[in-house]
Amino acid sequence: MKPGARLQAAIEALEAIEAAGRPADQVIADYLRKRRYIGSKDRRAVSSLIYSVLRHRARLGWWLGRVGQTEAAPRLRVLADVVLRAAETVETLDRLCGAEPYGPAALADCERDLLRTLEGRDLDSPEQPAGVRLEIPEWLLPALERAFGSDLEAELAALGTQASTDLRCNSLKADRAAARAALASEGIETEPTPLSPLGLRLFGRRAVQASRAFRDGLIEVQDEGSQVAALLCDVAPGMAVADLCAGAGGKTLALAAAMAGQGRLLASDPDPRRLERAGARLQRAGADFVECRVLAGAEAGSDLHQAFDRVLVDAPCSGSGAWRRQPDARWRLTAAELSGYRASQRDILSKAASLVRPGGRLIYVTCSLLREENEDQTEAFLAAHERFAPHPVGELWTHHLNGLCPAKGNCLTLTPAVNGTDGFFVAVFDRRAEP
Known part of the structure; x- marks a missing residue:
C-alpha cells in the first residue's frame, strides 16, 4: 500500500468504529479480515495509525475544538494526528490526498487552512485541562486520583502506551x-x-x-498479569476448582494446566456464546476434563454448594487495567455502567462464597485499577461474610512466581507503569472450618 492508501484505510476503519458502537479492536479485526489483500506490514501501519488517533482522542479533540471543529469526523482526526503527532506538513498531505487511486480525497480549502493552524504545534499544550492532558473523562479523574495518588500521571501515561504480546x-x-x-x-x-x-x-x-x-x-x-492471577489461585492436581466468570476460558486454560488434567474443573458463565469459544480453546490445549456449564442469575445447583477447594471470580468490571489494549473503552464507560459492575461484583462474590468448602479459598480478580471495584469490594465482602478471612498474597507469590511480591497488604495490584503488565487486582480469602 502507498502512504495515501494507508491513510484512507485508517479513516475508513475509524468510521466503522464510530458506526458500530463495539470495541475498536473487534471492528479493526473485522475490517482487516475483509481485506486480505492488505499485507502484514501495511496492516501494522494502518493499525498503528488507528490506535494513535484513539489514544490521543482528547488532545486531538481539544486542538480541533480550538479551531472550531468540536465534532470532527474521522478523516479530520486522522489528518490532525498526522500533523500534530507525526509532524507531517500540510504540503505533504496535499501530495497524499487526491493523488492516489485508493488514497483520501483531495484536501478542501477549509481543511488545508485548518491543518495549517495546527502545523508546527505539539500535541501537548500547557493550556489543556487535566482530563484532556491525561486522556481521561473528567468524571473518572477523582476515582483514578484516589487509586494512584501522586503516581497518577505516570500510571495514566503507561496506560496510553502500546501493550506487549x-x-x-x-x-x-x-x-x-x-x-x-x-x-x-x-x-x-x-x-x-x-x-x-x-x-x-x-x-x-x-x-x-x-x-x-x-x-x-x-x-x-495471555497477558502476564492474567497469568499471575491464575497462578495465585494455587490450584493443584486432584482439587475441585470452579471458574465462575470463565468467559472465553483464558484463566480456565491456565487452571487446567496447573491441575495437570486431574480433578474437577468447572468453567461457568452466564453467556453460552462465550463458553462455546472456550470449548474450542480447551480442546486445542488438551484440557478435555473441564466441565462447561451455563450458570445464570441465582442458579447454582445443589451439587455445587460447598463443593470446591478453589473458586475463582474473575469479575466483570470497568476493564480500566486493559486500556492499553482498548484505548476507546475509557470513553465508552459511563458512571451508570460502573455502578452496575459494582453491583454485579457484590452479587457474584456473595454467590461464590456458598460454593467454597470449609478450608477452601475464594479468589477475587478484576482487570480494573479502581478502588471502588477492588479494595472497596473486598472490604465489603469480608464485613458481610464472617466465615472468610484474607489470605496473604505474598505467601502464594513465593511459591508460584519469580521475584519479590509487589503486594501491599493482603491484596495485589499490578499496573503497566510499575509491573509492565495490564492492570490487575487479586484478593484471596480463606473459608474457615465450621465450628
Whole structure:
C-alpha cells in the first residue's frame, strides 16, 4: 500500500468504529479480515495509525475544538494526528490526498487552512485541562486520583502506551523452553516474562496465532498479569476448582494446566456464546476434563454448594487495567455502567462464597485499577461474610512466581507503569472450618 492508501484505510476503519458502537479492536479485526489483500506490514501501519488517533482522542479533540471543529469526523482526526503527532506538513498531505487511486480525497480549502493552524504545534499544550492532558473523562479523574495518588500521571501515561504480546506456555503439552524453541523454529523470537514462570513475551508484532505452536496448543495468548492471577489461585492436581466468570476460558486454560488434567474443573458463565469459544480453546490445549456449564442469575445447583477447594471470580468490571489494549473503552464507560459492575461484583462474590468448602479459598480478580471495584469490594465482602478471612498474597507469590511480591497488604495490584503488565487486582480469602 502507498502512504495515501494507508491513510484512507485508517479513516475508513475509524468510521466503522464510530458506526458500530463495539470495541475498536473487534471492528479493526473485522475490517482487516475483509481485506486480505492488505499485507502484514501495511496492516501494522494502518493499525498503528488507528490506535494513535484513539489514544490521543482528547488532545486531538481539544486542538480541533480550538479551531472550531468540536465534532470532527474521522478523516479530520486522522489528518490532525498526522500533523500534530507525526509532524507531517500540510504540503505533504496535499501530495497524499487526491493523488492516489485508493488514497483520501483531495484536501478542501477549509481543511488545508485548518491543518495549517495546527502545523508546527505539539500535541501537548500547557493550556489543556487535566482530563484532556491525561486522556481521561473528567468524571473518572477523582476515582483514578484516589487509586494512584501522586503516581497518577505516570500510571495514566503507561496506560496510553502500546501493550506487549505475552504468551503462556501450556504445561499440559510443553514446558517454557520447549515452547520457546518451537516458536523460534518458525522464526518467532520471544523472551521469558519476568514474573510468570510460564510466560513468553513476543518481540515485535507477529501473527503468532497462525503458528504451528499455537495450533498445536503449546501456547496461548495471555497477558502476564492474567497469568499471575491464575497462578495465585494455587490450584493443584486432584482439587475441585470452579471458574465462575470463565468467559472465553483464558484463566480456565491456565487452571487446567496447573491441575495437570486431574480433578474437577468447572468453567461457568452466564453467556453460552462465550463458553462455546472456550470449548474450542480447551480442546486445542488438551484440557478435555473441564466441565462447561451455563450458570445464570441465582442458579447454582445443589451439587455445587460447598463443593470446591478453589473458586475463582474473575469479575466483570470497568476493564480500566486493559486500556492499553482498548484505548476507546475509557470513553465508552459511563458512571451508570460502573455502578452496575459494582453491583454485579457484590452479587457474584456473595454467590461464590456458598460454593467454597470449609478450608477452601475464594479468589477475587478484576482487570480494573479502581478502588471502588477492588479494595472497596473486598472490604465489603469480608464485613458481610464472617466465615472468610484474607489470605496473604505474598505467601502464594513465593511459591508460584519469580521475584519479590509487589503486594501491599493482603491484596495485589499490578499496573503497566510499575509491573509492565495490564492492570490487575487479586484478593484471596480463606473459608474457615465450621465450628
